[in-house]
Amino acid sequence: MKKLGIVIALFVTSLAVRAQAVNTHGTALTRPDVLDIKENTHNFGKIPQGRPATTTFEIVNTGTTPLKLDNVQASCGCTTPVWSRDPIAPGATAKIVVGYNAYGEGAFTKTVTVVYNTNMTKLLTISGEVYKTPATSAPDNASVQLLKQIN
The missing domain is CATH 1.20.5 (Single alpha-helices involved in coiled-coils or other helix-helix interfaces)
Known part of the structure; x- marks a missing residue:
């Protein structure tokens, strides 16, 4: 029973x-989706190792009330998002700047999660390829040594 x-x-x-x-x-x-991201992916292409790269994602509040970004979190420590904590008015735009430190050599794909209006999320993706830079700025030139000996 x-x-x-x-x-x-x-x-x-x-x-x-x-x-x-x-x-x-x-x-x-x-619930209507009130956060519109113009481009949610960015490919840096080839980046020299050790040179940070940044891109900006533009977001628009398509709702009728102010929008608050609660958190913007990267998938790893090599990616750093920067955003305003101020509410975004209806129809207004805001920017999220995402930096990548380009320390590790090779291809990469990283994600950034945008949490807004308490429990809604959007995903941003950056990608590219980091190439190893030469140890010296230019190869040694034997002609320069010869010129130094002549003068």
């Missing part, structure tokens, strides 16, 4: 939850 009561209670609870998620037309209610 107790099991039957538990099953009935769970069934009634699930119906109540479903009823709250459906509007009067019988379609599910969804």
